[in-house]
Structures are given as structure tokens and as C-alpha cells.
Amino acid sequence: SAVISQKPSRDICQRGTSLxxxxxxxxxxxxxxxxxxxxxxxxxxxxxANQGSEATYESGFVIDKFPISRPNLTxxxxxxxxxxxxxxxxxxxxxEDRTGExxxxxxxxxxxxxx
Amino acid sequence: AQxxxxxxxxxxxxxxxxxxxxxxxxxxxxxxxxxxxxYPNRGLQFLxxxxxxxxxxxxxxxxxxxxxxxxxxxxxxKPSALVSDxxxxxxxxxxxxxxxxxxxxxxxxxLNVKP
Numbered sequence: 001s002a003v004i005s006q007k008p009s010r011d012i013c014q015r016g017t018s019l020x021x022x023x024x025x026x027x028x029x030x031x032x033x034x035x036x037x038x039x040x041x042x043x044x045x046x047x048x049a050n051q052g053s054e055a056t057y058e059s060g061f062v063i064d065k066f067p068i069s070r071p072n073l074t075x076x077x078x079x080x081x082x083x084x085x086x087x088x089x090x091x092x093x094x095x096e097d098r099t100g101e102x103x104x105x106x107x108x109x110x111x112x113x114x115x
Numbered sequence: 116a117q118x119x120x121x122x123x124x125x126x127x128x129x130x131x132x133x134x135x136x137x138x139x140x141x142x143x144x145x146x147x148x149x150x151x152x153x154y155p156n157r158g159l160q161f162l163x164x165x166x167x168x169x170x171x172x173x174x175x176x177x178x179x180x181x182x183x184x185x186x187x188x189x190x191x192x193k194p195s196a197l198v199s200d201x202x203x204x205x206x207x208x209x210x211x212x213x214x215x216x217x218x219x220x221x222x223x224x225x226l227n228v229k230p
Contacts, residue, residue, distance in 0.1 A: 004158070006158075009156070031216055033216065040222075041222060041223075042205070042220040042221055042222045042223060043159075043205070043218070043220040044220075045214075045217050045218070048214070048216060048217075058217075092158065092159070094159075096216060102149060102161040102164055104161075104216075104218075105158075106151075106158040106159035106160075107158050108156060108157050108158040109156075109158060
């Protein structure tokens with residue numbers, strides 16, 4: 001199955017700043033997804049990122065807060081902008097992976113703490 | 116709308132005993148159901164899925180799950196727990212009628228297996 005490298009693995013950031021999270025895949029994939037896992041809560045899909053088009057955001061998430069880039073078929077970034085403590089979460093990248101039994105592979109996540 | 120519920124935040128079991136992690140679902144139409152496991156600082160790992168066919172699904176690491184349509188449940192089970200099974204378990208359903216690539220995850224159940 002596809003191998004995802006997500007960076008950074010964790011970070012502590014000051015409120016009001018922005019953090020860009022990178023997701024690198026070892027193979028070309030059409031669809032990439034960004035999830036948020038808030039403390040003690042479930043994973044929630046933020047957006048779907050396809051190469052060559054704007055990301056599609058889920059209800060409750062907006063591009064100004066979570067801009068996403070998808071410059072090619074192996075890479076995507078998620079920026080968490082103007083951070084507040086409520087943004088403290090684990091952010092996970094996922095890709096459609098037709099070689100995997102479930103069709104998807106998840107990265108190990110970025111643990112973000114905003115102080 | 117699609118949703119899953121995991122009624123237990125935490126399950127404690129002694130090593131060697133059988134374990135059950137509960138999941139109930141609410142979907143429109145036939146459900147696509149999944150179980151994932153998350154170890155500390157690791158991404159989600161696929162355990163098993165149910166789409167059609169036999170109601171008893173066998174997956175990785177000796178886990179299995181039983182699809183029960185009348186009770187709208189998809190409980191995860193293992194006959195004999197190992198300490199290494201201690202992790203966070205997520206039940207999920209795929210949004211078949213909307214964004215097919217979107218997963219709705221339960222809130223997660225922390226499994227503690229004690230020696």
C-alpha cells in the first residue's frame with residue numbers, strides 16, 4: 001500500500017500564527033484528504049484535495065482558515081491559519097489507495113498544540 | 116445522514132479474555148462499515164470491512180466483526196486479547212450516497228488489555 005510521510009509530526013505554536021503541514025506520498029494518487037482529530041473526539045473530514053483543482057471543503061471548514069495546496073499527484077499541504085487554542089488537534093492526511101484493502105491509507109498525523 | 120456510534124469510551128479486559136468493542140450505525144441504504152485501529156503516534160490502520168456477503172467478517176491481527184442488520188450493529192471482537200491490542204479503535208461508515216470517499220468515524224474506544 002501507499003506510504004505517507006507527514007511533517008511535522010508535532011508542533012507547539014503561538015496563537016495568531018499559521019502552520020503548514022506537509023503530506024508526501026510515495027506514489028501518484030488522485031485524491032488526498034485532510035482530517036482533524038480533536039482531543040477526545042472523532043476524526044472529521046476537513047477537505048478533499050484533487051490535483052489541478054481547488055479543494056472541496058466540508059461543512060464547517062473554510063478555505064481562509066484551512067488553505068490547501070495540491071501541486072502534483074504526490075504532495076499536498078494544509079495550512080492552519082490564524083491559530084487559536086481551539087485548533088489544537090491531530091491533523092491527518094489520507095490518500096485514496098487502490099492497492100490497499102480498504103482503498104485508503106492514513107498518515108501518522110501532526111499533533112498541533114496552540115498556546 | 117450517515118453516522119456511527121461507539122457507546123464506550125474505554126474497554127478494559129484481561130489478557131487472554133475475549134474482547135468486544137461496540138459500534139452501532141445509522142445509514143441510508145446498505146452500509147459500508149469499517150474498523151480502524153490507532154496506536155500512539157501512528158496513523159490509522161485498517162482492520163476489516165463489511166460491504167456485502169457473510170455477516171461475520173475476519174480481519175487483521177485475529178480480529179473479527181459481526182454485521183447485524185436488525186440491531187444496526189457492527190461490533191468488533193477477538194477471542195483472546197493481547198496486551199499489544201491496547202490502542203484506540205474507530206468504527207467508521209462510508210458515505211455511499213454523498214461523497215463516496217468520505218468516512219464518518221465514531222468517537223473511538225480506548226481498549227486497555229491488562230496482563
